[in-house]
Amino acid sequence: MAVHVVQSGETLWAISRRYGVSFSEIMALNGLPSTNSLTPGLALYIPRTQSPYRVYRIQPGDTLWKIAVQYNTTADRINEANPTVDLNSLVIGQKINIPTTAKLEMATLVFIAPYVQQAAIEQVYELAGQMTYIAVAAYSFTEAGYAFVQLDDRELVATSNQLGVRPLLMIRNQLNGEFDAELAGRVLGNPQLRKNLVTSLLNLVRERGYKGVSIDFEFIPPPRRNDFLLFLRELKNALGSLILHVNVHAKTEDIPTNPIIGAYDYQGISNAADIVAVMTIDYGYPGGPPDPISPAWWVEQVIVYALTQIRPEKLQIAMALYGYDKIVPDNTTIARSVLSAQNIALANWRPIQFDERALSPVFQYRQNDQEHVVWFEDIRSYIEKYRLIDMYGLMGSTYWQLSLPAPQNWAFVKERINVLKSYE
Known part of the structure; x- marks a missing residue:
């Protein structure tokens, strides 16, 4: 089995001997800060062992x-x-x-916001083999509908193309770092402003060497639902053979008036786009009560509904490379990479529980007289998502985001999954 769950009293040396894998390799693949960094319930990824069914x-x-x-x-x-x-x-x-040695084949897309472009480039070099696409979150648009660059991306795009990872220009309806519903509504609802956005996006894609566009418009006003479809059709017509990738909020039914999910006509979006990525993350959201980030039962419900509207070969689900550390009872939320969340449990010698319904890890700790509850993802919860992708024949997954360390996930993908470098 590829996963070992630490029991009370176990040592890294004993686990290393049991599996015939050096403790230094186990440490590296699991991001352990020291040989003494173990706690009951910690899930370790063990390479070169029998694959899960x-x-x-x-x-x-x-x-x-x-x-x-x-x-x-x-x-x-x-x-x-x-x-x-x-x-x-x-x-x-x-x-x-x-039981088989045949690997799951799938396409992956990794998001990156290149605040420090050189660091992003180094991460692409390290993980290029695990990526089909990279979506560069460096663009927004003005109230007049003109797309503009927010972060330097030229060298990152060139490196991605060089390494065989297809870069997509990711554009979001953001003002001052926040999603802006009015901005999306204004531009989508005006034919001339939509045209401005399509034209400016096409120019940027061609100028900067992108292989397509990834749309992440959130909190679109529900009355703009049909206008969003018009925009996607117009953009795809302009892009031609280039990729149109669209991110949508997760839902288990269509509620056209809902302010978060109402503007997403899954079937219409699927007909317009090449790829639809459903954001199966943030079930437990910032400021809300302590809940799993991406419980398996909910992810499956979302997939089942999505497949009534979207063909499986076009559908990706999202995986979180982060967790939420919540201070109770006011639910103040600290976002942490999955590695940071894991290592907080280790630093505080806190046992990690595994919720059997959510199939997600959780632990609690106390700091400065405050109680913290941390839900995150680990190798067990990632494996469950890959099983859902496999079982339902989906195109693959997206990951938010590359700068958040998740060594267990990438080790598993490298060894156990055949990542398609060309997906048509």
Whole structure:
């Protein structure tokens, strides 16, 4: 198994001997600050061990033989992996475990805000093999609809192209660092301003060497729902063969009047765009009560609904490379990388719990007479998201964002997933 959950009294030396993996490698792949940095409940990624089963959903016309051939395994091995399932009577939608060496194939997109361009470039060099696309969050637009650059990106775009990672120009409806509903509503609702935005985006894409555009317009006023679709169609027509990638808030039903999700017509957006990324993150949101960032049960509900509107080969789900440290009871929120969250538990010798419904880790600690509750992601919760991608046949995942250290995730992707470098 690729994951070892630390038990009380265990040492890194003993874990190293058990798996035949050096403790220095275990430390590096899990971001451990020292050989003594263990706490009960800590999940460690262990390389070169048996992969977790892949999960498959029975489709119409499936037979056990057909599934075995598809995964380069045998019917006997599948039977052994599913001792409580009658595989002679397959039911459509049923989930079964598949023991196989065949890797999940998927496309990834990593967001980056290049506040320090050289640091971003170094991260791209390090993780280029795990990226299909990189979306550079460095653009917004004016009230007259003209896109403009906020952060220096030229060298980053050139490096990405050189390394075979397709850069996308990511544009957001932001003013003073915050999403602005009125800005989106004003530009989307005016045909001339939409034209200004399309034209300026196309010019920037061509000038700076991007392979397409990633749209992240949030809190669009619901009355602009159809105008947003018009904008996407106009932009895709201008882009031609270049990629149009659209990020949308997660939902499990369509509520056209809702101020957060109402403007997103999933089906219409899917028809206009090449890729639709559903933001399956921030279920537990800043300022809200302590909740998991991306509980597996909710992510699956979002996927099930999204697939009624979006073809799976166009659909990505989002993964968080961060967690939220909340001071209770007022829920003051501190955003932390998953590595920082993990290492706070280690520094405070706090046991990590794993919520069996959310399939997410959580711990508590006390500092300056204040109680903190920290929900974050670890190798176990990432594996569960990859299983959902695999099981539902999705295009892949997005990650917010590259500057947030998540060594477990990237080690797993490098070893266990075939990241497609070209996805058409």
